[in-house]
Amino acid sequence: MHTFFFKMDLNQKQLEILKIAEKLFAKNGFEGTSVRDIALAANINVAMINYYFESKENLLETIVKQGAEAYKLIPDTYIHEEDPLLRLERIIEHYISSNLANRYVYEILANENTIQKRIINSQIYTELRKHNIQLIKEVIEYGCEKGVFRYYDPILIHTTMIGTLMNFKRNRIIFEELLTLPPGCDFEEYLHETLTTHLKFTLKSILKNENQ
């Protein structure tokens, strides 16, 4: 059981525990979720959590590490595009679809960043951001070389992208209340499309070189 955290080959049961814990941690916070809550939701004995993950904190760390991996930008997803604008769009799409596929993880990542009690997770989150910001910087510089972009601070671009994305999910209730959906349209799908369009428009507005 000690080599587990290096090997990371998880069986069905472990994956299910992770999935349920992820949801509960996101909804009620780490301290707001007891191991008995998780055990009840996963229909297992409480001791199984410590048996598989050694501690509640280690369970969280496993979730955070996996989550950070999902959000990590990889050049493969956009490097084939010639047009810098399209590269930027691929990056935006990567973030949004990652966030959709891992609904709860980023909520946990963001919360763990502010919580000073568990610095390990905060470090993982910081490393993730530094990595992604670096790649965004390269795309911006690429766009500048091509004369399509004006230069703009990649940290600020990244901040606006992630910030908008995160806050968008929190506005769900307001959207539901103020929005009159086009008939026969799935709500989740609509949110996804609206956010994608908005982010592409916003980043283009910031980066587009007016002298072109």
Next chain:
Amino acid sequence: MHTFFFKMDLNQKQLEILKIAEKLFAKNGFEGTSVRDIALAANINVAMINYYFESKENLLETIVKQGAEAYKLIPDTYIHEEDPLLRLERIIEHYISSNLANRYVYEILANENTIQKRIINSQIYTELRKHNIQLIKEVIEYGCEKGVFRYYDPILIHTTMIGTLMNFKRNRIIFEELLTLPPGCDFEEYLHETLTTHLKFTLKSILKNENQ
């Protein structure tokens, strides 16, 4: 002690408890902060918290209510401006300075929104956002009438503004690491200025009517 929550006239000691609780709730979360933590930091007896605020949850609710009030947009701050662009800038400045003056509150507000266990606070946060979005909408429409703005969804504008603001604070560590500060410049001040400039530029880029 029962009329307290309607009158809201708090003495020195109560204000200090609120201030310390606010900081701890923001840093470690509501469940991550025990009443004994608060009592220790405030150098008071544990029982005083229940004596003054009836319950831990009520203490949080008081903080949330006061915090929401601080972020509430009031037209007085921008209505005197003729230029729609300047009205928008006043709104941005209001948000940033409110956030600076109440460093921890918005962190709590944002967290409380996601936590499903305490719907009351979530409702307060939703009401606040609906109110502010409505005012932003009016400013956008005002700008459209004057021919300065193109129309753009106020919810999206609001989302990008708040999202960028919140996420900016979380990038502090990265700024500290990657930034070479101009000599003789206070860090906090630099952040404040950078964020203000960035937000004004971003929102203007989105809203500016190209046909002007």
Next chain:
DNA sequence: AATGAAATTAAACAGCTGTTTAATTTAAAC
């Protein structure tokens, strides 16, 4: 100095916390 309300205290309360134990069951390997 006496009165009485407000403030403060230490101690106790029941209930929940994460974790460990030791016993039992399951299931695959020989």
Next chain:
DNA sequence: GTTTAAATTAAACAGCTGTTTAATTTCATT
């Protein structure tokens, strides 16, 4: 069928949780 390791269980552990109690102190008003 026996052996052996992995999985699962109920129970107990010590420590912490928010809250209440009942006694004491503080302090301004009479």
